[in-house]
Amino acid sequence: MARQSIGDQVAVILVRAGVERVYGIVGDSLNPVTDAIRRTPGIDWVQVRHEEAGAFAAGAEAQITGRLAACAGSAGPGNLHLINGLYDAHRSMAPVVAIAAHIPGSEIGTGYFQETHPDRLFAECSHYSELISSPGQMPRVLQTAIQHAVGRSGVSVVCLPGDVAGMDAPAGAAQLSLVTHRPAIRPADEKIAELTRMIDDAGRVTLFCGSGTAGAHDEVMALAERLKAPVAHALRGKEWIQYDNPFDVGMSGLLGYGAAYEAMHEADVLLMLGTDFPYNKFLPDDVRIAQVDVRPEHLGRRCRLDLAVWGDARETLRAVLPLVREKPDRRFLDRMLKRHAEALEGAVAAYTRGVERHVPIHPEYVASVLDEEAADDAVFTVDTGMCNVWAARYLSPNGRRRVIGSFSHGSMANALPQAIGAQRAAPGRQVVAMSGDGGLSMLMGELLTVVGQSLPVKIVLFDNSSLAMVDLEMMVAGVPPYGTSYPATDYAAIARAAGGHGLRVEDPRDVREALREAFRHDGPALVDVVTDPAALSIPPHITGEQLTGFALSASKMVINGGVGRMLQLARSNLRNIPRP
Numbered sequence: 001m002a003r004q005s006i007g008d009q010v011a012v013i014l015v016r017a018g019v020e021r022v023y024g025i026v027g028d029s030l031n032p033v034t035d036a037i038r039r040t041p042g043i044d045w046v047q048v049r050h051e052e053a054g055a056f057a058a059g060a061e062a063q064i065t066g067r068l069a070a071c072a073g074s075a076g077p078g079n080l081h082l083i084n085g086l087y088d089a090h091r092s093m094a095p096v097v098a099i100a101a102h103i104p105g106s107e108i109g110t111g112y113f114q115e116t117h118p119d120r121l122f123a124e125c126s127h128y129s130e131l132i133s134s135p136g137q138m139p140r141v142l143q144t145a146i147q148h149a150v151g152r153s154g155v156s157v158v159c160l161p162g163d164v165a166g167m168d169a170p171a172g173a174a175q176l177s178l179v180t181h182r183p184a185i186r187p188a189d190e191k192i193a194e195l196t197r198m199i200d201d202a203g204r205v206t207l208f209c210g211s212g213t214a215g216a217h218d219e220v221m222a223l224a225e226r227l228k229a230p231v232a233h234a235l236r237g238k239e240w241i242q243y244d245n246p247f248d249v250g251m252s253g254l255l256g257y258g259a260a261y262e263a264m265h266e267a268d269v270l271l272m273l274g275t276d277f278p279y280n281k282f283l284p285d286d287v288r289i290a291q292v293d294v295r296p297e298h299l300g301r302r303c304r305l306d307l308a309v310w311g312d313a314r315e316t317l318r319a320v321l322p323l324v325r326e327k328p329d330r331r332f333l334d335r336m337l338k339r340h341a342e343a344l345e346g347a348v349a350a351y352t353r354g355v356e357r358h359v360p361i362h363p364e365y366v367a368s369v370l371d372e373e374a375a376d377d378a379v380f381t382v383d384t385g386m387c388n389v390w391a392a393r394y395l396s397p398n399g400r401r402r403v404i405g406s407f408s409h410g411s412m413a414n415a416l417p418q419a420i421g422a423q424r425a426a427p428g429r430q431v432v433a434m435s436g437d438g439g440l441s442m443l444m445g446e447l448l449t450v451v452g453q454s455l456p457v458k459i460v461l462f463d464n465s466s467l468a469m470v471d472l473e474m475m476v477a478g479v480p481p482y483g484t485s486y487p488a489t490d491y492a493a494i495a496r497a498a499g500g501h502g503l504r505v506e507d508p509r510d511v512r513e514a515l516r517e518a519f520r521h522d523g524p525a526l527v528d529v530v531t532d533p534a535a536l537s538i539p540p541h542i543t544g545e546q547l548t549g550f551a552l553s554a555s556k557m558v559i560n561g562g563v564g565r566m567l568q569l570a571r572s573n574l575r576n577i578p579r580p
């Protein structure tokens with residue numbers, strides 16, 4: 001057999017782990033790895049303009065496919081740039097392995113050119129971060145990294161000095177058996193029995209669902225039907241739970257809407273399913289709570305629990321469903337469904353009047369038209385900032401669409417690089433980046449990646465010439481907006497100059513046709529919609545005490561706004577309530 005270097009072995013093992021591409025930027029310490037990728041069938045190099053974008057892209061790919069994805073950076077600054085994207089992937093529980101190339105092993109600890117300590121640097125945003133200092137550590141360290149990323153759903157980092165990457169690998173060592181999928185976790189029988197008892201003993205039960213209910217739509221609906229339970233969700237649960245849901249009472253949290261808060265507070269038992277929802281101010285403290293999570297370390301870290309259940313949401317519900325007694329009384333559910341519909345009617349009446357004529361263009365109008373025009377299986381990537389609000393309120397999930405954002409890490413500039421990863425992973429799918437102008441300009445070099453690689457990503461830019469989310473925070477905190485505005489910029493012209501299709505929209509009557517044109521266009525397109533920076537109404541009853549500190553998260557206030565097509569769903573659910 002021909003000589004295999006450590007770099008070759010990295011490429012071969014990544015292929016065996018199901019990795020099809022590595023996002024990054026080359027550099028001398030990384031050359032043995034990139035050269036191996038060039039020569040190894042089944043794996044490609046995807047060149048980006050900023051390593052952070054490569055990490056975001058890998059995280060998005062993993063979230064779309066559910067499989068391991070990879071990124072890489074060269075020694076020192078090259079891999080340092082990965083860090084923010086890796087944080088995001090890690091906190092989104094996306095399995096990603098990062099190859100952080102390192103200075104020559106003999107120079108570590110001498111203050112050498114580009115020296116950092118990547119194994120330390122990445123410790124906080126990974127399950128596993130190790131330095132390979134001798135060829136004998138391969139392939140076990142890479143295998144361990146892969147299995148941490150896959151098994152614990154998150155990031156692993158392998159720090160590989162360039163000289164070691166070029167050394168001969170132990171013969172035949174790449175022939176190893178790898179774990180590439182996580183098994184289902186079913187709680188112990190005693191826990192299932194306890195959960196069943198707790199539910200049976202309760203009059204009113206509400207379910208609160210997070211991203212851990214991915215793939216459990218049927219089971220959640222079956223349990224809600226059996227218990228006549230309102231079903232609330234967190235932002236990350238929305239795409240899995242809100243559609244085809246006769247029990248929907250909306251979303252909890254800062255961007256929440258509907259009757260989620262009431263349903264969770266007026267229940268006897270709250271069942272939290274696969275959610276690590278961070279804002280404990282929105283959780284009740286006088287209701288019995290059971291929490292089901294695949295990560296035991298998540299259990300009870302947001303609120304006091306009466307029952308902690310370690311397991312997958314789907315497996316747990318499958319085990320509990322045949323055991324729990326049916327509850328015939330649907331009065332609580334019906335009351336919450338009515339409350340929900342009323343709340344949505346109120347929001348629509350207050351916020352969407354005349355938006356189709358409003359200049360500057362109302363962002364909520366753009367989001368509602370986007371929801372109508374986008375494909376039924378579109379992937380939306382959503383920038384942190386006001387786009388989160390528009391996506392939460394206006395994108396209608398259907399079980400086939402996906403919505404990816406930086407929902408746990410909360411980083412700006414995620415949408416465009418995540419769109420690159422989503423489009424690479426799903427070349428035939430419509431991928432739409434909902435970008436803020438602050439977010440887009442932060443990693444704007446990736447426009448060149450999209451154009452250069454002819455990725456047909458559609459960027460819908462909410463161009464309000466401001467960091468509007470922060471404007472809002474300052475307003476709520478009672479301080480004057482400062483450092484939040486940008487000069488008007490024609491991003492459509494920039495997109496055209498980069499070689500893409502660029503459309504600038506200033507008249508609301510042109511929004512729909514511009515989106516249609518972008519979707520018809522067989523290649524990358526940017527629709528630069530000039531939107532109103534002051535689009536949000538602060539609820540009038542915000543008071544002094546609620547406005548201190550990190551005001552929005554410290555209060556139970558939700559940001560008000562329209563609610564898109566959710567109103568129709570709520571109205572049709574009301575029609576399902578049996579007449580007395």
Ligand SMILES: Cc1ncc(C[n+]2csc(CCOP(=O)(O)OP(=O)(O)O)c2C)c(N)n1
Nearest residue numbers: 385386411412436437438439466467468469
């Ligand atoms: C990397 C990073 N820097 C700063 C912030 C703080 N921050 C949160 S949202 C936001 C404004 C985003 O502006 P833009 O992308 O234009 O969206 P808008 O809110 O205006 O719609 C800022 C500065 C952050 N979350 N991430």
Ligand SMILES: [Mg+2]
Nearest residue numbers: 436437438466
């Ligand atoms: Mg903005």
